[in-house]
Amino acid sequence: MSRYQLGQEVEGIVESVLPFGVFLRLGDRTKAYVRRRELALDPDLEPSQTVRKGDLVKAMVIGLEKPDKCLELSRRNLLGDNWQDFLKSYRENSVIEGCVQSLHPHGVFVRVAPGIRGFVPLNELSEKTIARPEELLWVEDRVEAVITRIDSNRKRVWLSVKTRLRQRERALEVFDQVGGGADEASDPVITIAAPETGEMITPEVCALVGPILVVDDHTEVRDSLAAWLRQHGCEVAQAGSLAEAFPILNQKNWGLILVDLNLLDCDGLDLVRRARKHESQACICVMSSPDSLAERAAEIEEIEVSQVFPKPLDLCDLEQFFLRLANGETIKPWRAEHKQETDKATVFPDLTFIEAREETPIQRLQTALSWMTESLRAQAGAIFWMNPASQVISSLAQVGLSSVNRAASYGLNDSPVKDVIREGNFVFENRIDEKSRARFARLLDYFNFESCLGVPVKSLGEVQHTAFFFHREPDAFSRENLRSAYVGAALFSALLTEDALDRRVQLLHPILLSGELGAGIGHEVANKISGLEIQARNLLRKISDPGYPPGNSIDHSPKDYSKDSLKSDVTRVLDLTLDMKETVGAFQQLSRVNQSQLSGGGCDLNLVLQRAEALLRPIAGKDGVRIDRRYDPHLPKVAGNAIVLQQVFINLMLNAIQQMAIKDGDHRVLAVNASLAQGQWPIQVRFWDSGPGIHRQLWEKIFSPGFSTRGGSGLGLFIARSFVQSLGGRLRVEESFIPLGTTFLVELPGAEEGTGK
Numbered sequence: 001m002s003r004y005q006l007g008q009e010v011e012g013i014v015e016s017v018l019p020f021g022v023f024l025r026l027g028d029r030t031k032a033y034v035r036r037r038e039l040a041l042d043p044d045l046e047p048s049q050t051v052r053k054g055d056l057v058k059a060m061v062i063g064l065e066k067p068d069k070c071l072e073l074s075r076r077n078l079l080g081d082n083w084q085d086f087l088k089s090y091r092e093n094s095v096i097e098g099c100v101q102s103l104h105p106h107g108v109f110v111r112v113a114p115g116i117r118g119f120v121p122l123n124e125l126s127e128k129t130i131a132r133p134e135e136l137l138w139v140e141d142r143v144e145a146v147i148t149r150i151d152s153n154r155k156r157v158w159l160s161v162k163t164r165l166r167q168r169e170r171a172l173e174v175f176d177q178v179g180g181g182a183d184e185a186s187d188p189v190i191t192i193a194a195p196e197t198g199e200m201i202t203p204e205v206c207a208l209v210g211p212i213l214v215v216d217d218h219t220e221v222r223d224s225l226a227a228w229l230r231q232h233g234c235e236v237a238q239a240g241s242l243a244e245a246f247p248i249l250n251q252k253n254w255g256l257i258l259v260d261l262n263l264l265d266c267d268g269l270d271l272v273r274r275a276r277k278h279e280s281q282a283c284i285c286v287m288s289s290p291d292s293l294a295e296r297a298a299e300i301e302e303i304e305v306s307q308v309f310p311k312p313l314d315l316c317d318l319e320q321f322f323l324r325l326a327n328g329e330t331i332k333p334w335r336a337e338h339k340q341e342t343d344k345a346t347v348f349p350d351l352t353f354i355e356a357r358e359e360t361p362i363q364r365l366q367t368a369l370s371w372m373t374e375s376l377r378a379q380a381g382a383i384f385w386m387n388p389a390s391q392v393i394s395s396l397a398q399v400g401l402s403s404v405n406r407a408a409s410y411g412l413n414d415s416p417v418k419d420v421i422r423e424g425n426f427v428f429e430n431r432i433d434e435k436s437r438a439r440f441a442r443l444l445d446y447f448n449f450e451s452c453l454g455v456p457v458k459s460l461g462e463v464q465h466t467a468f469f470f471h472r473e474p475d476a477f478s479r480e481n482l483r484s485a486y487v488g489a490a491l492f493s494a495l496l497t498e499d500a501l502d503r504r505v506q507l508l509h510p511i512l513l514s515g516e517l518g519a520g521i522g523h524e525v526a527n528k529i530s531g532l533e534i535q536a537r538n539l540l541r542k543i544s545d546p547g548y549p550p551g552n553s554i555d556h557s558p559k560d561y562s563k564d565s566l567k568s569d570v571t572r573v574l575d576l577t578l579d580m581k582e583t584v585g586a587f588q589q590l591s592r593v594n595q596s597q598l599s600g601g602g603c604d605l606n607l608v609l610q611r612a613e614a615l616l617r618p619i620a621g622k623d624g625v626r627i628d629r630r631y632d633p634h635l636p637k638v639a640g641n642a643i644v645l646q647q648v649f650i651n652l653m654l655n656a657i658q659q660m661a662i663k664d665g666d667h668r669v670l671a672v673n674a675s676l677a678q679g680q681w682p683i684q685v686r687f688w689d690s691g692p693g694i695h696r697q698l699w700e701k702i703f704s705p706g707f708s709t710r711g712g713s714g715l716g717l718f719i720a721r722s723f724v725q726s727l728g729g730r731l732r733v734e735e736s737f738i739p740l741g742t743t744f745l746v747e748l749p750g751a752e753e754g755t756g757k
Contacts, residue, residue: 002064002065002071003028003030004030004061004064004065004071005061006061006062006063006064007060007061008060008061009058009059009060009061009078010026010032010058010059010060010061010073011026011027011056011057011058011059012024012025012026012027012030012032012056012057012059012073013025013054013055013056013057014051014052014053014054014055014056014057015031015053016053016294017047017048017051017052017053018047018290018293018294018297018336019036019046019047019308019334019335019336020035020036020047020290020293020308020309020310020317021033021034021035021036021038021039021047021290021310022034022039022047022051022057023070023290023294024057024059024073026071030065030070030071031070031071032059032070032071032072032073033070033071033072033073033290033291034057034059034072034073034074034075035072035290035310035314036314036317037076037314037316037317038059038062038073038074038075038076038077039051039075039076040075040076040079040114040115041076041079041082041114041115042111042114042115043076043115043314043316044101044102044316044317044320050075057075058075058078059073059074059075059077059078060073060074060075060077060078061073062074062077068289068291069289069291070290070291081115082113082114082115082116083115083116083152083155086112086113086116087150087152090147090150091147091150092147092148092149092150093146093147093148094146094147095144095145095146095147095164095167096112096118096144096145096146096147096159097112097142097143097144097737098110098111098112098117098118098142098143098145098159099111099140099141099142099143099696100137100138100139100140100141100142100143101117101139102139102200102320102323102324103132103133103134103137103138103139103323103327104119104133104200104205104323105122105132105133105202105204105205105208105326105327106121106122106202106204107119107120107121107122107124107125107133108120108125108133108137109200110143110145110159112157112159116155116157117157118145118147118156118157118158118159119156119157119158119159120143120145120158120159120160120161121158123162124148124159124160124161124162124163125137125161125162126161126162126165126739127162127165127166127664128664132327134327136738136739137695137738138695138696138697139697140695140696140697141693141695141696141736141738142696142735142736142737142738143161143737143738143740144161144164144737144740145159145160145161145163145164146159146160146163146164146167147159148160148163161739164740165739165740168690168740169665169667172665172667172668172669172690173667200319200320200322200323201232201233201234201319201322201323202232202233203232203233204326205232205322205323205326206229206232206233206234206235206322207233208325208326208327208328209234209255209256209322209325209326210235210253210254210255210256211235211236211237211252211253211254211255211256212229212234212235212236212237212254212255212256212257212258213236213237213238213239213245213248213249213252213254213256213257213258213282214226214229214236214237214238214239214258215238215239215240215241215242215244215245215257215258215259215260215263215268215271216240216258216259216260216263216287217240217241217260217263217264217265218260219240221260221287221311221313222238222240223238225258225313226238228315237251237252241263241264241265241266242263242265242266242270242271242274243265245271246271246274249274249275249278250278253281253282254282255282255283255325256282256283256284256285256325257275257282257283257284257285258285258287258309259271259272259284259285259286259287260286260287260288261286261287261288261292261293261296261300262288262292268286268288269286269296269299269300269303272284272286272303272305273303276303283306283307283325283331284305284306285305285306285307285308285309285321286300286305286307286308286309287308287309287310287311287313288308288310288311289310289311290310290311293308293310294336297336298336300334300336301333301334301335301336304333304334305333305334306331306333306334307321307331307334308334359725360499360722360725360726361495361496361498361499362396362397362495362499364495365383365396365397365492365495365496365499366397366399368488368491368492368495369381369382369383369397369398369399369467369488369492370399372467372469372484372485372488372491373399373400373469375484375488376453376469376477376481376484376485377471377476378400378453378469378470378471378476378477379400379449379470379471379472380398380399380400380401380447380449380469380470380471381398381399381400381467381468381469381470382395382397382398382399382401382447382467382468382470383395383396383397383398383457383465383466383467383468383492384396384412384417384421384465384466384467384468385464385465386418386421386464386465388464391413392413393412393413393417393418393421396465400470401447411442411445411446412442412443412446414442415440415441415442415443415446416439416440416443416454417443417454417466417468420454420455420456420466421456421463421464421465421466422463424456424463425456426453426454426455426456426482426485426486427452427453427454427455427468428453428454428477428479428482429451429452429453430450430451430474430475430476430477431450431451431474431475432444432449432450432474440452443468447470448472449470449471449472450471450472450473450474450476451470451471451473451474451475451476451477452468452469452470452471452477453468453469453477453481453482453485454466454467454468454469455467455482455485455486455488455489456489457489457492457493457496458493458497459493459496459497459500460497460500460501465492465496467485467488467489467492469485501705602637602638602639602640602750602751603637603638603640603641603642603645603751604637604642605631605635605637605638605645605674605683605685605748606631606632606633606635606674607642608642608645608646608649609629609631609649609672609674609685610629611646612646612649612650612653613627613629613653613672615650616650616653616654616657619654619657620653620657620670623657623660623661623668624668625656625657625660625661625668625669625670626668626669626670627653627669627670627671627672628669628670628671628672629672630671630672630673630674631672631673631674632674632675632676634676635674635675635676635683636676636682636683636750636751637750637751638683638748638749638750638751639727639728639729639748639749639750639751640727640729640748641727644723644726644727645723645727645748647719647720647723648720648723648724648731648746649685649687649746651716651717651719651720652687652717652720652744652746653670653672653687654716655716655717656670656687656689656691656742656744657670657689659689659691659692659742660689660690660691662691662692663690663691663692663739665690667690668689668690668691669688669689669690670687670688670689670690671686671687671688671689672685672686672687673685673686673688674686677747680747680749681729681730681747681748681749682748682749682750683747683748683749683750684745684746684747684748685745685746685748686734686743686744686745686746687743687744687746688741688742688743689741689742690740690741691741691742692738692739693736693737693738693739693740693741693742694733694736694738694742695736695738696736699732699733699736702717702733703717703718703721703731704718705718724746724748727748727749728748728749729746729747729748729749730745730746730747731744731745731746731747732744732745733745
């Protein structure tokens with residue numbers, strides 16, 4: 001008899017985290033399981049986003065132990081129901097934000113609050129007619145929508161992105177008329193026709209998935225699952241054993257095969273292997289108890305099934321998976337990504353820092369060196385660089401060298417460090433004796449050690465760097481460690497090459513950018529020259545008139561030859577001349593950026609923004625874009641060089657203008673806001689555009705070199721982020737709502753915190 005009761009509140013420590021749920025160990029050592037759906041109010045969150053190994057979790061008992069089943073718990077039941085709180089905050093016609101949860105052939109499901117989702121029918125996604133929701137939205141995209149209907153009894157919400165789009169268009173129209181600051185208008189809301197049942201699985205979805213084969217020796221599970229699928233319009237066949245299933249495999253081109261892991265006459269994975277041998281293109285999934293799935297995770301990974309479903313089956317999980325298949329999503333082989341760690345040592349247990357694009361390559365190099373030093377069980381590590389011109393060796397990155405003798409770095413030119421760089425050979429020394437002490441004397445002055453490894457590191461095909469690892473004990477390293485050090489050197493090489501390419505592209509960028517701005521600047525200069533010519537001719541005509549100076553005229557028509565009038569004419573000529581001079585000068589500056597300007601003294605941020613806007617005004621005007629500036633006049637000086645920052649802002653504004661140009665609509669606005677903030681970066685500059693928005697999955701990819709959604713060079717945003725990082729700041733997408741617009745955020749240090757004066 002179980003020691004626990006249904007509804008009892010318990011707590012335990014998380015022992016393992018798997019994609020389908022987590023296992024806990026209670027205080028009396030009882031093992032318990034919490035399926036993914038029962039971990040949080042949002043049933044489809046990955047368990048790793050909710051809890052971690054070692055967390056203390058409180059939960060409620062919802063299933064008692066059985067011989068083949070451990071205690072089952074629900075954390076969700078203790079989190080309460082936030083539906084009433086939702087109703088207090090929102091009603092029909094309210095505007096709400098949400099994240100796209102899943103795509104349906106007839107619309108999109110959006111998570112609007114924890115545990116609450118809304119449905120946007122296909123015809124309410126856009127003013128234009130679209131055939132499939134993915135033409136506009138992807139999973140994880142942020143959207144703004146208007147609530148068109150709330151069904152309190154069934155806790156369902158219907159939304160309209162189209163209505164919100166109309167509201168924004170009207171708001172932008174008012175913005176254009178009054179110059180910004182207007183409240184948004186609201187449209188009368190039309191109740192839309194949406195699936196009353198709220199069912200995600202429709203006959204259309206079933207047709208896209210294809211015929212389904214269910215193989216399970218438990219009659220109740222097999223029959224019930226097959227009946228549920230048929231009710232939704234699926235074509236289903238059943239088998240209770242391998243003997244029954246094998247002949248059926250060749251009868252159809254199955255879209256989906258659901259296999260029980262433990263069949264009476266064989267291992268369910270044997271059926272998977274046979275299906276693969278017969279070149280079946282079906283998507284194959286495995287079903288079993290959570291314990292069995294956890295125990296055999298490695299085997300399941302090896303055979304590369306598409307998904308696993310713990311029993312008792314969660315039909316919502318099946319629905320979500322069906323939608324992924326129906327939408328043509330590429331299903332990667334299932335992996336127990338969060339299974340318990342093993343004791344087996346790996347060179348790099350985590351390489352996620354390689355993709356940390358918000359960090360510079362040199363910052364990631366420091367992280368990689370830390371990982372490598374730890375993996376080799378070294379006490380210290382360093383990456384040295386030899387200047388090709390001066391031949392001086394210096395430390396580019398280091399770990400565990402707090403006690404290093406800085407003065408000794410000048411002697412590294414007469415040490416094995418220089419030998420490794422020049423000759424490209426390795427150093428492997430496990431014991432410093434009298435014979436080797438003379439060779440390592442200069443390096444020993446730098447850091448006292450008994451064992452060391454040194455390997456060459458290439459960058460752009462040349463060896464100008466080397467990685468060294470040290471230990472104060474003798475015999476600390478093995479030949480296996482040396483091979484691992486070479487693996488680390490390959491990673492260091494990639495990061496150093498990336499850094500070198502970044503700097504070269506930065507220096508090339510003014511030429512690329514000048515080409516994009518050239519036509520607009522030429523048009524602007526031509527207009528100013530025309531205005532200057534007209535003003536000069538008017539002035540010449542005035543002073544050439546027989547009636548000049550006043551009193552000599554034989555023409556008695558009224559003319560203004562006063563001193564103030566002539567002064568005003570000359571002033572206009574001078575203003576046009578100075579304005580043109582500033583425009584041309586700012587354009588010329590773009591081609592004079594050198595490496596020394598990638599950092600430097602403080603500058604007036606507002607002035608830099610104004611100059612960037614002046615350069616882009618012709619292009620913005622041609623594309624019908626209105627630029628709205630809102631600057632804080634009390635901003636302190638910002639760290640960095642004015643020309644470099646100007647390029648950053650031009651890149652971001654030009655990108656926004658180009659994005660808005662591809663979106664239908666007459667009201668295009670680029671809002672630039674500079675303000676003070678608290679924290680690591682006290683100065684913030686936001687660039688908001690009314691363009692089509694950026695899919696959430698692309699927020700980082702757009703900063704990769706060569707990535708472009710418009711067929712351009714794909715370097716603008718990459719260079720902008722690189723410049724901002726070189727100034728000690730950060731550039732990222734702050735938010736983006738499809739299809740309402742995007743906000744880029746530039747965060748910068750003040751001059752006193754950076755390298756400024």
